Each structure stands twice: as structure tokens, then as C-alpha cells.
Amino acid sequence: MITIGGDLRVGRIGYGAMRLTGPDLWGDYPDRDGGITLLRQAVDAGVTLIDTADIYGPHSNELLIRDALHPYPEGLVIATKGGFVRGGREFSTVDAIGNRNYLRQCVYMSARRLGVDQIDLYYLHSGRATDTPFVDQVLALAEMRKGGMIRHIGLSNVTTGQLREAREITEIAAVTAYFNVAARHEGALLDAAAEAGVVFAPWQPVSLTRPGDPIDTGGPDGLRRVLEPIAARHDATIPQVTLAWLLARSPAIMPIPATTSLGHLRENLAAQDLELTDEDIR
């Protein structure tokens, strides 16, 4: 288990819901009933944190979660994000927006779509918006937290400096960034988060290709040659080894793998019980 913001106690491995959207993460998930069933099965299988964002769909992902799970079971944490807009199906149309009233509206609308009075964990989706100073964006969320709309604030895709700046303004409960066994360049951000008692949620934890490239949980040849024998020794799969590696990397880590398959979901959760040796981890 891991504790977010001092009071939200969840499993070490969450569930990323982003892939329950249409092609290119645009529009509705084509198998709506299947998506609803999977979300319910995820909770039955032990998922206690679901990661979503207003940009997934946009909006359709939050709505699907509400349709599947509202009223939410006790102890289920829903984390969502705001601050990105998408001008169409092409990923090139994604922009980060930091306007204070825009962010406030994002919070209100996510709460409405999710059917909650307060959002458990609300991330600023990107540290890259340039229309408004970063500190003012954090202040906008801090205000919403003070007003009760947000329980805990998170930061997504920020620098170590931005994490420090934000923590001077308000409490930050979680940080999420691209990090996995093949992409470890956010190590300094992870260490800064861990030192500050901030949960670090690595996104894209199991696909070992670059974001936007076709999914490949086996990874490039050189890495696969390292991972395969470890997986074989533990009678595990490579995604289980890469998740267990993340859990061993830092007690602050809470990976949020995405899947559209119940089998993969169970497999991913079972990685919590896989203990790698020091040699495996190295």
C-alpha cells in the first residue's frame, strides 16, 4: 500500500484508464459495455486508484468511469487532470493552457462529469503552459483546494524546479511523469518527490517504446535480452518484471499501467507480489 497526501491509502499499482477511449485516444471507447465491465472488474480485482484526465476522449474517459462505477465504492480514489486542450484528432493539436479561470472550469467540469463534489487527486496536466506563470496555475488549484473542490493536488510532467516552486505555495501530494525501466531520465524528479514525501506515479510504466510509438511491453532487443531470463526465473512476464522493478526503485512509486484486458490487469496487479533479487534489479 501507499499513502497519498497523508490520508488516501491505495494499492502500490493503480490502473490507468486512458486506453478506454477511441482510436488515437479520441472519442468513445468503441466497446462501451466491455469498458464498463472492465472498470468494474478492475475494482473487483483490487484496483484502488484509477488515473484519468479530461483530455482522454476528451471527456469520454471520465464519463465512462462514472457510468461504470458511480456511486463509487468506499476507498476507490479517482485521480484526474486538467490543463490540456485538444483541437482535433491529431496529437499535434494538443496545447497546454494555464489560464486561471480555464483551470477552475476544468476542475468544476471534471467533478461534474465524474459525479463527485470533491476530486480526490487533481493534477495540473502539464508544466509546459506559457500563457500564465506556472506559480499562478498552482495558485489557481490551491484556491480550488481551499474551497473544497480538490482534496489533493498533483503535478504532471513538471521539472524538479517546478515541483519545488509549487511546494512553496501549497501541499503537493503526487507527481506523475514518464518513467519506466527503459526511460529513466526523470530520476532526479523521482528522488525529489520521494524526499518530499510526494507520491511518484510513473506513466507509461510497461510499454518500453517512446510515447506515441507503437506499444511494445517487451522493449528493444538489448533490454529484452536482460528482462527475459529474469522473467523466466520468476515464472513471470516481462511487464510483471518491469512493474516489480519500479516498485523496488523507490517506496514513493505507484505505477499506473493501462490495459483493456482483464488478464493483463490481473497480471499487472500480481506484480506487487513479485520480489526481484538485488542482482535482477541491477
Ligand SMILES: NC(=O)c1ccc[n+]([C@@H]2O[C@H](COP(=O)([O-])OP(=O)(O)OC[C@H]3O[C@@H](n4cnc5c(N)ncnc54)[C@H](OP(=O)(O)O)[C@@H]3O)[C@@H](O)[C@H]2O)c1
Ligand atoms: N500524465 C500524462 O501526461 C500521461 C501520459 C500518458 C499516460 N498517462 C497515464 O498513464 C497510464 C498508462 O500509460 P500508457 O497507457 O501510455 O502506457 P502503459 O501502461 O505502459 O502501456 C499500456 C499498453 O500496454 C499494454 N499492456 C498493459 N499491461 C500489459 C501486460 N501485462 N501484458 C501485455 N501488454 C500489456 C496494453 O495493451 P492491452 O490493452 O492489450 O493490455 C496497453 O496498450 C494511462 O492510462 C494514463 O492514465 C499519463
